[in-house]
Amino acid sequence: MVFFAGTGLVVKLVLILLIYFSVVSWAIIFYKLLQVYRANKESERFLEFFWKSKRFDTISSQLDRFPNSPLSIMFNEGYTELKKLMETGGEQQIDDPSVISTEGGGIDNISRALRRATTSEITRLEKYTTFLATTGSTAPFIGLFGTVWGIMTAFKGIGESGSASLAVVAPGIAEALIATAIGLVAAIPAVMGYNHFQNKIRVVIAQMDNFSTEFLNIVQRSFGRK
Amino acid sequence: MTRRRRQQKIRQPTNGLGGMLALSLAFHLVFFFSAASLELFRQDFPVAPQAIFVDMVTLPVASPQAGAPSGAVKGAPVSVRVPAPIPQPRPAAPQMRQPKVKAAPMKSAKVPPKGGGGETPQEYEARLEALERSAEARRQETALAEIRQRIATRNREGAAAGMPGGTGTQAGSDYAAYLQSRLKESFSLTIAWQAKKPLVAIRLTIDGKGALTSYKIEKSSGDVIFEDAVSRAVQLAKKHFPPPPGGKELSYGFVFRPEGVDKR
Incomplete structure (x- = not known):
């Protein structure tokens, strides 16, 4: 920590800020890695279980097995809306209570519920990633500010001492450059993590869209009035 | 049951961001301690500007096997500052040399401004040589006096001149x-x-x-x-x-x- 002790107050504050950015960025990276890994893994398992099962109520009873899958959340939302429509169909149910009307907005209700669940899951998955983007874009500039300030201070000291030898100039500049180095150390993993998670989240969104379409198709085929 | 409650019912609590913050902090501490132990941020030792110790003059050694002059500290080379050359006295004005260059046949009546009316070129050259000899003798005397003084100082202090028993002002006395x-x-x-x-x-x-x-x-x-x-x-x-x-x-x-x- 010798390099830290030798810097001025402003450079110290810059370094503390950058270390804070780095710590929080890595915390988010670890958190998101775990979250996205679990979401993908459990979604695969849920889809496998979904296509093997014949009945929605059987699937609904087993949703506790997939707590981190966005698809299970979507299914739960869609199935709950479907049950509501079937229970409160009233006048729309003419012959068979298990049949829902596509004219009265039944399918649209389920579609809206699925869209709402999709939006909610995307928001959950993208939570905190904006901090990574902010760190990636601002940390190098904050570090550069620390460096510029440090070099300004170093040159001021050189001017006061009246000596411009390398032994006098180099340590001040080296201390100042540490701010840029720490800024880059904070920014590089943040940018890499942000891009990685954006890519993974895009895949999960595509999975949710596909599942939503499939769910609506199944509902239309099985419960829709002709 | 509201939608949020239903979602919470399905979703079991996972490791929150707080746990990951602790993990990240530990990760950073491990990194910094590793960097410190591996000297990634090694700070070179501040070194003083190098003073090069040069033996300007080595006094004659009585016994080459002894390796040091008598009376000096064992193994300590003796430094003596070489006396600065004494500025040569200006023997004559430039116009004094003109008669020498222009040779004897020239009219000598105009030449000697200072040497008296009857000084011939031969006399002038003889006087010039005498002046040069006396200047050289004075310079040698001064140099010898300085060396004698340094030797006397050395003997009085019981140490070799310059290093390391010097007064701290001589070259190489650090x-x-x-x-x-x-x-x-x-x-x-x-x-x-x-x-x-x-x-x-x-x-x-x-x-x-x-x-x-x-x-x-x-x-x-x-x-x-x-x-x-x-x-x-x-x-x-x-x-x-x-x-x-x-x-x-x-x-x-x-x-x-x-x-x-x-x-x-």
């Missing part, structure tokens, strides 16, 4: 620089290393009689061969350590690198 020179000489004989950038920082304590009382390695890059080379260099050099000025115990730090030895 005791630490003298030790550095001796260490550098010895180190050139023992140097060996295997690491990429070996470095050993030591502290030597020398008592009032010039004996090495303490040798401590304060910092090392971990190269055992280099450490051994430094240790052997110190053992070789300590034979030539003279008593410190004032007879007081002194302690100095030195940094050994393959490039040489620096004072700290």
Whole structure:
């Protein structure tokens, strides 16, 4: 920590800020890695279980097995809306209570519920990633500010001492450059993590869209009035 | 049951961001401690500007085997400042030389402005030579007087002129620089290393009689061969350590690198 002790107050504050950015960025990276890994893994398992099962109520009873899958959340939302429509169909149910009307907005209700669940899951998955983007874009500039300030201070000291030898100039500049180095150390993993998670989240969104379409198709085929 | 409750019912609590913050903090601490132990942020030892000890003049040695002039401290080379040349007196004005160049046949009546009316060119040249001889004699006398004075001072203080019993004003009178020179000489004989950038920082304590009382390695890059080379260099050099000025115990730090030895 010798390099830290030798810097001025402003450079110290810059370094503390950058270390804070780095710590929080890595915390988010670890958190998101775990979250996205679990979401993908459990979604695969849920889809496998979904296509093997014949009945929605059987699937609904087993949703506790997939707590981190966005698809299970979507299914739960869609199935709950479907049950509501079937229970409160009233006048729309003419012959068979298990049949829902596509004219009265039944399918649209389920579609809206699925869209709402999709939006909610995307928001959950993208939570905190904006901090990574902010760190990636601002940390190098904050570090550069620390460096510029440090070099300004170093040159001021050189001017006061009246000596411009390398032994006098180099340590001040080296201390100042540490701010840029720490800024880059904070920014590089943040940018890499942000891009990685954006890519993974895009895949999960595509999975949710596909599942939503499939769910609506199944509902239309099985419960829709002709 | 609201939608949020239903979602919470399905979703079991996972490790929150707080746990990950603790993990990240631990990760950073491990990184910084590893960096410190691996010396990624190594700070080179601040070294003093190097003072090169140069033996300007070595006085004649009575016995070459003895290696030092009589009366001097053993092993201590004696430094004597070479006297600065005395400015030559200007023997004559430029116009005084003109008659010499233009030779005798010229009319000499116009030439000597100062030498009197009847001075011939031969007389003028004789006077010029006398002036030059007397100036040279004065210069030699002054130089000899200075050397005599220095020798007298040395004898009075019981130490060699310049190093290390000097007053501190002569060239090379820095005791630490003298030790550095001796260490550098010895180190050139023992140097060996295997690491990429070996470095050993030591502290030597020398008592009032010039004996090495303490040798401590304060910092090392971990190269055992280099450490051994430094240790052997110190053992070789300590034979030539003279008593410190004032007879007081002194302690100095030195940094050994393959490039040489620096004072700290």
